[in-house]
Amino acid sequence: MPLDWAYVAVFALVGAGMAALPLGIVWLLAPRSAYPQKRIPYESGIVPFGEAWSQFHVRYYLFGLAFLLFDIEVIYIYPWAVVLRELGGFAFVEMLIFLGVLGVGLAYAWKKGALEWV
Amino acid sequence: MVVLAAVVFTFLAVGGPLFLVLAERKISAWIQARVGPKHVGPHGLLQTVADTLKLLYKENIVPHRADVVLFSVAPILVAVAALLDFVVIPFAPGWVVRDLNVGILYFAAVSSLTVIGILTGGWASNNKYSLLGGLRSAAQMVSYELPLGFSLLVVATLTGTLSTVRIVEAQPYPAVAYPCVVVAALVFLVAATAEANRIPFDLPEAEAELVAGYFSEYTPMRFALFQLGEYGSLLASSALFTTLFLGGWKGPFAFPGLGPVGNGLVWFLGKTYAVVFFLMWVRWTYPRFRIDQLLNISWKLLLPVSMVNLLVAGLLVVGIR
Amino acid sequence: MNAEALAFYALAAMVLVGGGLVVQSRNLVHAAVSLVPTLLGVAGLYVLLHAEFVTAIQILIYVGAITVLILFVILLTEGATGLRVRQRNEQVPLALLVCGGLAVLLLGVLVRVPWGPAAGPLPPYNPGAVGRSFLMPYVLAFEVTSLVILASLVGAIVIARREE
Numbered sequence A: 001m002p003l004d005w006a007y008v009a010v011f012a013l014v015g016a017g018m019a020a021l022p023l024g025i026v027w028l029l030a031p032r033s034a035y036p037q038k039r040i041p042y043e044s045g046i047v048p049f050g051e052a053w054s055q056f057h058v059r060y061y062l063f064g065l066a067f068l069l070f071d072i073e074v075i076y077i078y079p080w081a082v083v084l085r086e087l088g089g090f091a092f093v094e095m096l097i098f099l100g101v102l103g104v105g106l107a108y109a110w111k112k113g114a115l116e117w118v
Numbered sequence B: 001m002v003v004l005a006a007v008v009f010t011f012l013a014v015g016g017p018l019f020l021v022l023a024e025r026k027i028s029a030w031i032q033a034r035v036g037p038k039h040v041g042p043h044g045l046l047q048t049v050a051d052t053l054k055l056l057y058k059e060n061i062v063p064h065r066a067d068v069v070l071f072s073v074a075p076i077l078v079a080v081a082a083l084l085d086f087v088v089i090p091f092a093p094g095w096v097v098r099d100l101n102v103g104i105l106y107f108a109a110v111s112s113l114t115v116i117g118i119l120t121g122g123w124a125s126n127n128k129y130s131l132l133g134g135l136r137s138a139a140q141m142v143s144y145e146l147p148l149g150f151s152l153l154v155v156a157t158l159t160g161t162l163s164t165v166r167i168v169e170a171q172p173y174p175a176v177a178y179p180c181v182v183v184a185a186l187v188f189l190v191a192a193t194a195e196a197n198r199i200p201f202d203l204p205e206a207e208a209e210l211v212a213g214y215f216s217e218y219t220p221m222r223f224a225l226f227q228l229g230e231y232g233s234l235l236a237s238s239a240l241f242t243t244l245f246l247g248g249w250k251g252p253f254a255f256p257g258l259g260p261v262g263n264g265l266v267w268f269l270g271k272t273y274a275v276v277f278f279l280m281w282v283r284w285t286y287p288r289f290r291i292d293q294l295l296n297i298s299w300k301l302l303l304p305v306s307m308v309n310l311l312v313a314g315l316l317v318v319g320i321r
Numbered sequence C: 001m002n003a004e005a006l007a008f009y010a011l012a013a014m015v016l017v018g019g020g021l022v023v024q025s026r027n028l029v030h031a032a033v034s035l036v037p038t039l040l041g042v043a044g045l046y047v048l049l050h051a052e053f054v055t056a057i058q059i060l061i062y063v064g065a066i067t068v069l070i071l072f073v074i075l076l077t078e079g080a081t082g083l084r085v086r087q088r089n090e091q092v093p094l095a096l097l098v099c100g101g102l103a104v105l106l107l108g109v110l111v112r113v114p115w116g117p118a119a120g121p122l123p124p125y126n127p128g129a130v131g132r133s134f135l136m137p138y139v140l141a142f143e144v145t146s147l148v149i150l151a152s153l154v155g156a157i158v159i160a161r162r163e164e
Helices: A002-029 A058-087 A089-111 B002-031 B047-057 B068-088 B103-111 B113-124 B128-159 B164-169 B175-195 B220-245 B259-283 B291-320 C003-024 C028-048 C052-076 C092-112 C127-135 C139-162
Strands: none
Touching: A002 B002, A002 B068, A002 B220, A002 C003, A002 C028, A002 C052, A058 A089, A058 B128, A058 B291, A058 C052, A058 C127, A058 C139, A089 B291, A089 C127, A089 C139, B002 B047, B002 B068, B002 B220, B002 B259, B047 B220, B068 B103, B068 B113, B068 B220, B068 C028, B103 B113, B103 B128, B103 B164, B103 B220, B103 C052, B113 B128, B113 B220, B113 C028, B113 C052, B128 B164, B128 B175, B128 B220, B128 B291, B128 C052, B164 B220, B175 B220, B175 B259, B175 B291, B220 B259, C003 C028, C028 C052, C127 C139
């Protein structure tokens, strides 16, 4: 079984190599005539103003957090899905409770406006 | 030996997205009542090859004060994540790179690696609009991974396994399960479109609004790698859709003279490209959603629907037993 | 030195180098991105323990969700402007003392414990076995987990919304 993942690792390395290969070719072949005007960040042709960051809203964080918590819930469901057919009704009720509690969480987040973008 | 197979396979996995770029241009042309590329090679088939060769010669510009290391690493991460998706896809009976025991979970895990590449790429460009595009894209992709996961879980519940090969062998599903399967398939298609940042969900890279968003600062080859990641992820999602919902390499009749492997391959590729065609058709037909509509669809529609669907599927499995 | 030992050393090196970069990088975004090889190395170590379900979960949650969340937070705050964070302060001698003491303690334990050869075959860690274990013997822990997740969600929303 570790052998399976060794295949994955080999593929990852070969893939990374093949992705880096064109970059290497470009580095060798492409012309280089960098002058300062070319490297200004693009803002539809006007001169850029301000720093490249601004005060972003907490909503990005809330979405990321909600995703993390529901993702953790999802990973509990994977083993349940595999063994449901042999464990039957009792396992189903357990998962019902589990998803019910998290459904309450989703409803709470919805009600409190954590899922709103604006 | 393994390395050689990996190289060959990666070539093929890269060739798929290249073909898709051409397919996109041709399909969009037909939908828009024009012809598309037709000069390079017979019917324009070599267009993407020519474009790729051209990209190798273009100048690589790194923006002022951008983070050079992350700027180069981000596209490689996105491309590798898309390529690694193909490890668990069964193309024909016996033709899967590695039938991992945790097949579809592995697919979900590797798909989530692209988000980091996009965030890093958006930030490393030192451009407000790239950063904004990267953050929005990350928020969108992350929101749609949940309904995607739930669709995969419905299939896993109905078949009792996470291995893609065993899922193909377990199809067709019992007829009573079909409503669940159809709902799961629809949710999967919507979520996969959003994961690949395609219209109607391509606000993060909307041409008119964010000027290609997180990859506006990326010149040729790095841009090509991001595109490879996007189209590769589209192809991988279509292939997974075929595996999970359309029966993989199984077909109703056998072509004479091809043998089981050739047969399986023809059916599999036919179905996968049919799904790709459908997704491209959708892309050129619909306008795009706003970011708040997009996120609402995921959290307030798809997620509750998928959760209920999963419970119904569980009930069915317990009932069938 | 068989393949497994080689893989172990390579993965351990990846984890340690990545961890070192996370801790001492002067650029916060570099530090966050260095978490990726660190956590992937840990996932590889799980593979060596024949726990492939945990491997997939590690990649899905740690690399796919937690690192993304950390990056969101860094990009939301001032850390992303490339401000150089001071890496050394006046407490270096005290830190060296504490770390040295800890190292001596750990090495002492490592040397004295009689590590036998591998204690028999590893129990199966595939999804089926994990599922059976938390749906039968450990059901209470499983349900309590859902309550913990609910509490985290509610708590985070309360704190985040209060700032608006």
